[in-house]
Amino acid sequence: MSDDHATTPAPKRRATLRDVARLAEVHTSTVSRALNRNTRSMVDPETAERVLAVAAYLDYRPNLIARGLKLSRSHSVGVLVPDLLNPVVPPIVQGIEARLVEAGYVVLLGNANHVQAREQAFVDAMRDQQADGLIAFTASDDDEVLRSIIGSGVPVVLVNRTLPDESIPAAVPDDILCGSLVVDHLVKLGHERIAYVAGPQRTSTGSRRRQGFEAAMNRSLKPFNPALLVEAARYTEAEGARCCRELLASGIDFTAVVAANDMLALGCYDALGEAGRACPEDISVVGCNDMPFADRFNPPLTTVNIAHAELGAAAAELLLERIESPLVPPKQVVVSPTLVVRKSSAPPRSPAGGR
Amino acid sequence: MSDDHATTPAPKRRATLRDVARLAEVHTSTVSRALNRNTRSMVDPETAERVLAVAAYLDYRPNLIARGLKLSRSHSVGVLVPDLLNPVVPPIVQGIEARLVEAGYVVLLGNANHVQAREQAFVDAMRDQQADGLIAFTASDDDEVLRSIIGSGVPVVLVNRTLPDESIPAAVPDDILCGSLVVDHLVKLGHERIAYVAGPQRTSTGSRRRQGFEAAMNRSLKPFNPALLVEAARYTEAEGARCCRELLASGIDFTAVVAANDMLALGCYDALGEAGRACPEDISVVGCNDMPFADRFNPPLTTVNIAHAELGAAAAELLLERIESPLVPPKQVVVSPTLVVRKSSAPPRSPAGGR
DNA sequence: ATGAAAGCGCTAACAG
DNA sequence: CTGTTAGCGCTTTCAT
Numbered sequence: 001m002s003d004d005h006a007t008t009p010a011p012k013r014r015a016t017l018r019d020v021a022r023l024a025e026v027h028t029s030t031v032s033r034a035l036n037r038n039t040r041s042m043v044d045p046e047t048a049e050r051v052l053a054v055a056a057y058l059d060y061r062p063n064l065i066a067r068g069l070k071l072s073r074s075h076s077v078g079v080l081v082p083d084l085l086n087p088v089v090p091p092i093v094q095g096i097e098a099r100l101v102e103a104g105y106v107v108l109l110g111n112a113n114h115v116q117a118r119e120q121a122f123v124d125a126m127r128d129q130q131a132d133g134l135i136a137f138t139a140s141d142d143d144e145v146l147r148s149i150i151g152s153g154v155p156v157v158l159v160n161r162t163l164p165d166e167s168i169p170a171a172v173p174d175d176i177l178c179g180s181l182v183v184d185h186l187v188k189l190g191h192e193r194i195a196y197v198a199g200p201q202r203t204s205t206g207s208r209r210r211q212g213f214e215a216a217m218n219r220s221l222k223p224f225n226p227a228l229l230v231e232a233a234r235y236t237e238a239e240g241a242r243c244c245r246e247l248l249a250s251g252i253d254f255t256a257v258v259a260a261n262d263m264l265a266l267g268c269y270d271a272l273g274e275a276g277r278a279c280p281e282d283i284s285v286v287g288c289n290d291m292p293f294a295d296r297f298n299p300p301l302t303t304v305n306i307a308h309a310e311l312g313a314a315a316a317e318l319l320l321e322r323i324e325s326p327l328v329p330p331k332q333v334v335v336s337p338t339l340v341v342r343k344s345s346a347p348p349r350s351p352a353g354g355r
Numbered sequence: 356m357s358d359d360h361a362t363t364p365a366p367k368r369r370a371t372l373r374d375v376a377r378l379a380e381v382h383t384s385t386v387s388r389a390l391n392r393n394t395r396s397m398v399d400p401e402t403a404e405r406v407l408a409v410a411a412y413l414d415y416r417p418n419l420i421a422r423g424l425k426l427s428r429s430h431s432v433g434v435l436v437p438d439l440l441n442p443v444v445p446p447i448v449q450g451i452e453a454r455l456v457e458a459g460y461v462v463l464l465g466n467a468n469h470v471q472a473r474e475q476a477f478v479d480a481m482r483d484q485q486a487d488g489l490i491a492f493t494a495s496d497d498d499e500v501l502r503s504i505i506g507s508g509v510p511v512v513l514v515n516r517t518l519p520d521e522s523i524p525a526a527v528p529d530d531i532l533c534g535s536l537v538v539d540h541l542v543k544l545g546h547e548r549i550a551y552v553a554g555p556q557r558t559s560t561g562s563r564r565r566q567g568f569e570a571a572m573n574r575s576l577k578p579f580n581p582a583l584l585v586e587a588a589r590y591t592e593a594e595g596a597r598c599c600r601e602l603l604a605s606g607i608d609f610t611a612v613v614a615a616n617d618m619l620a621l622g623c624y625d626a627l628g629e630a631g632r633a634c635p636e637d638i639s640v641v642g643c644n645d646m647p648f649a650d651r652f653n654p655p656l657t658t659v660n661i662a663h664a665e666l667g668a669a670a671a672e673l674l675l676e677r678i679e680s681p682l683v684p685p686k687q688v689v690v691s692p693t694l695v696v697r698k699s700s701a702p703p704r705s706p707a708g709g710r
Numbered sequence: 711a712t713g714a715a716a717g718c719g720c721t722a723a724c725a726g
Numbered sequence: 727c728t729g730t731t732a733g734c735g736c737t738t739t740c741a742t
Contacts, residue, residue, distance in 0.1 A: 016719060027729050032721060039721090044727060064483045065429060066719035068420045069734050076463075076484070084449045087647070094439045097466050101473075106480055108431070109464040111452050118456075125461055128419045129431070266651065292442070296621065298653035371735060382713050387737055394737090399711055421735035424718050 015058035024054040031055070035062070068130065077319060078108045078126035078134040080119065086235075087262075087291040088308055089137065092159060095312025096135055103320055105132070112138060119145045127154065133319045139163050139170075141202040155322035159315035160308075162204045162332065169322060169330035171314035173306045173337050175205055179212020180219075181304050181339045182258045182286045187220045190347045191256040191284065195228040197243040197268060199235055199260035206231075209260045209288060227252055232264055240267020241274075248275050255283060255348035262287035262294050262303055265344075269297070280346035290340055300342035311335055370413035379409040386410070390417070423485065432674060433463045433481035433489040435474065441590075442617075442646040443663055444492065447514060450667025451490055458675055460487070467493060474500045482509065488674045494518050494525075496557040510677035514670035517559045517687065524677060524685035526669035528661045528692050530560055534567020535574075536659050536694045537613045537641045542575045545702045546611040546639065550583040552598040552623060554590055554615035561586075564615045564643060582607055587619055595622020596629075603630050610638060610703035617642035617649050617658055620699075624652070635701035645695055655697035666690055 021028040026047060033039040034051035043051075054060075068074040079096055081089050097107050108131060110122030119138060123145055126134055133155040136146055139162055150156050150168060158170035186194055196213050199206030210229070217224035230246050232239035240259055244267060247257065259265035265287030272279050279285050279299060287294065290305035314333045321328065376383040381402060388394040389406035398406075409415075423429040434451055436444050452462050463486060465477030474493060478500055481489055488510040491501055494517055505511050505523060513525035541549055551568050554561030565584070572579035585601050587594035595614055599622060602612065614620035620642030627634050634640050634654060642649065645660035669688045676683065 017721095018719080028719090029721075029730085030728060033728085036721085042727070047727085061479070061483050063424075063485065063719050065420055065423045065485045066734090067721075069418075069424050069718090069736090070720045070722085072734070074420060079464075084445045084452070085647070090439045090445050093464075094466060097439070097464065098468075101465075101476070106484060107464045109434075109448075109452065109462045110456075111449055113453075121456070124416070125456075128416050129461060130418065130420045292440070293648045293651070296648070296652050298651065372737095373735080383735090384714085384737075385712055388712085391737085397711070402711080418735050421718090422737075424720090424734090425736050425738085427718070 014063070015055075015060040016063070017060075019058055020051065020055050020060050023058065024051045026051065035060075072130065074130045074132055075104060076106045076108050076129065076131050078110060078122065078129075078131045080110045080112060080122055080134060080136040080138055082112050082114055082138045084111045087293075088160070088289050088306075091292075091308035092137070092312040092315075095309035095314075096159070096316045097312075098309075099313045099316035099320070103316075105320075116143075116145060119143075123149050133157070133323050135159055135315050135319055137161065139204065140200075155319060155326065157315050157319045157322060159311060160205070164204075166332065167330055169318045169332060171311050171318060171333045171335070172204065173311065174334045175208030176212035176215070178288050178304045178306075178337050179209040179214075180216035181337065182288070182302075183213055183216035183220065185302070185339055185341065186256050186258070186284065186286065186345065187216075189256075189284070189345060192222045192348075193225070193228070193252075193254040193256075195247045195254040195257040196224075196230075197240055197247070197257060197259040197264050198229055198231040199264065200233060201231060206260060213258060225252065228254055232260070235261050235263050237263050237267040237270065240264030241270040242267070244268040244271035245274070248272075248277075256285070256345070257283060258286050258288075260288060262289045262291045262301060265301055265303070266297065269344075280344050282349065284345040284348070286345050288337075295342060297344075299344045302342045302345040303340055304337045305340045306337045307335055369418070370410075370415040371418070372415075374413055375406065375410050375415050378413065379406045381406065390415075427485065429485045429487055430459060431461045431463050431484065431486050432678075433465060433477065433484075433486045435465045435467060435477055435489060435491045435493055437467050437469055437493045439466045442648075443515070443644050443661075446647075446663035447492070447667040447670075450664035450669075451514070451671045452667075453664075454668045454671035454675070458671075460675075471498075471500060474498075478504050488512070488678050490514055490670050490674055492516065494559065495555075510674060510681065512670050512674045512677060514666060515560070519559075521687065522685055524673045524687060526666050526673060526688045526690070527559065528666065529689045530563030531567035531570070533643050533659045533661070533692050534564040534569075535571035536692065537643070537657075538568055538571035538575065540657070540694055540696065541611050541613065541639065541641065541700065544611075544639070544700060547577045547703075548580070548583070548607075548609040548611075550602045550609040550612040551579075551585075552595055552602070552612060552614040552619050553584055553586040554619065555588060556586060561615060568613060580607065583609055587615070590616050590618050592618050592622040592625065595619030596625040597622070599623040599626035600629070603627075603632075611640070611700070612638060613641050613643075615643060617644045617646045617656060620656055620658070621652065635699050637704065639700040639703070641700050643692075650697060652699075654699045657697045657700040658695055659692045660695045661692045662690055 017028045017031050021031045034043045034048040112119035139158045162170040162172050198210045201207045230243040232243050268285045287301050287303040290303045294301040372383045372386050376386045389398045389403040467474035494513045517525035517527050553565045556562045585598040587598050623640045632638050642656050642658040645658045649656040
């Protein structure tokens with residue numbers, strides 16, 4: 001046995017395929033074959049065993065960068081979020097991450113912070129890093145960045161929000177249903193004059209929830225008064241407050257307000273408080289999303305629960321399919337929300353509305 | 356001019372350095388030099404300009420995988436979190452991400468979900484992916500995974516929590532101060548019998564906040580009664596409730612309870628509610644972290660604000676320093692918290708305690 | 711100032 | 727079954 005080459009168990013440098021090959025006295029390609037499950041069968045069982053042993057001894061770990069270069073597959077996927085501080089984002093990301101890790105991928109996180117330049121920079125970085133795919137939360141009708149990357153070859157799937165183009169794979173909540181669920185609840189409670197704080201109409205959540213709301217209103221006894229709808233520019237508490245103030249200032253009577261999401265609902269709480277109107281005694285408010293801690297608000301918020309982690313997992317699943325088999329036609333998956341009744345909704349003060 | 360090689364503007368395949376070289380009629384190494392700011396000066400300005408133009412024309416983007424292989428530097432860093440759903444995590448991650456992206460790095464996110472095997476898998480993945488460094492939220496005295504990677508050559512920095520070993524770079528809140536801030540507040544309000552719901556003592560936040568609390572109590576007029584301290588096994592609402600119930604059941608009188616974090620404080624709300632004790636009228640409660648929406652709880656929570664995004668940015672900064680200059684001795688940075696008084700704390704019912 | 715050549719660590723034909 | 731060869735796309739000596 002020649003002892004002249006390093007017998008010390010690799011003190012610093014990471015072991016490479018060649019190190020293993022040398023010590024196992026085989027060629028690197030044999031090592032490669034022995035180490036990869038799929039090609040293991042090509043190599044003599046005894047040799048394979050020896051190789052495995054040496055690899056373990058040297059604590060060999062494949063260099064994924066090198067493999068990626070060779071295979072032009074990085075096993076990484078980008079996840080682009082508009083704002084990490086948005087309470088619905090973490091649960092979705094969690095769902096995505098879990099599924100992706102399970103499939104052997106690694107998640108590259110990018111926070112656009114609502115600025116297009118940051119979004120663009122992340123998308124570029126993903127291309128440069130050879131990410132195998134991208135999951136985006138940021139879909140909006142006016143979003144050039146996403147449009148440009150879609151169809152550029154990189155598999156993209158949308159999550160939470162989608163675009164009008166139904167051919168883009170996406171995992172979204174049933175927003176129409178979100179809208180009608182709350183109306184049905186309020187109508188059952190006896191409300192007739194219901195105001196609506198809409199989300200940004202350039203987002204699918206904004207427009208679809210409004211559609212669902214209006215459809216349900218029209219289906220119910222008293223049709224919807226368009227003057228009772230005001231659109232928020234963004235999904236923020238401040239915008240929710242502004243919209244609700246506007247509603248209050250209009251002088252038109254209403255006994256309940258539905259907000260397109262929980263942040264807007266929180267803004268309604270604020271505006272109501274300022275105006276000295278109690279919730280739910282004077283006016284009921286309901287939201288949508290069932291964000292974390294919605295049950296701890298004052299009052300606990302009646303809202304619509306969306307299984308955000310599931311949404312994320314579904315998006316990851318869609319992307320995986322896209323990556324593995326780019327040819328099969330893209331799907332969209334929609335997850336059903338459920339109403340959760342808490343303390344912010346109650347029957348209107350006087351059974352029937354009117355002044 | 357020979358027109359026989361592809362004149363169409365690269366319909367599908369990404370342009371490579373060789374494509375640029377071919378079209379610019381120079382060698383690939385010249386292209387490389389022209390494209391990299393540092394080596395640009397080595398090349399004739401006119402040539403450089405031509406190369407740049409061709410690169411732009413072909414929409415050339417360097418393949419970072421290839422560069423990474425050559426340079427053994429991936430420009431990616433792993434961020435290991437224990438639980439993405441923990442409300443303090445997203446703000447910290449946001450701070451990290453912002454700083455890292457600014458420095459040209461990309462963030463690999465890993466969610467351990469409190470299971471060591473997942474943590475280990477992520478750390479392994481980071482090594483395989485050749486991540487340039489790691490930022491970990493998970494430090495705990497009994498955490499083998501982190502211990503093993505620290506000193507294995509990969510730069511690691513801890514954030515939010517740290518380990519007893521002060522030589523490990525970390526960005527943490529001033530937990531001692533967190534503890535004393537709340538005591539001073541409560542004492543000023545007139546409280547004398549103050550209970551403490553401690554966090555897990557194997558975490559630095561748990562033990563240091565307790566230390567800060569005890570020190571401040573002993574500094575104040577009436578020293579602390581050890582029977583009034585109970586330790587939560589985890590930072591969860593359920594554990595907070597359990598601890599508070601235990602305190603209530605002990606029969607020892609107290610007029611305020613301080614919880615080691617806001618989730619535990621929320622649990623105290625629950626236990627107090629069950630026992631029919633009003634907060635803050637019967638018992639004041641204060642938390643720590645000032646997590647998102649702590650101001651919307653019922654009652655709005657008096658707590659200690661920690662600049663989480665700053666904490667994240669500081670951690671990123673530390674890691675960057677570690678990566679660029681591994682030789683300079685590791686630092687720790689501690690960020691100062693501030694008290695935020697809301698509605699969950701008030702003077703005790705009867706000026707002096709006692710039954 | 712630029713070209714030639716080598717090589718980062720890996721896998722995939724293609725022999726044998 | 728295993729070794730040889732080639733090359734993924736890039737940077738970097740080393741010549742010239």
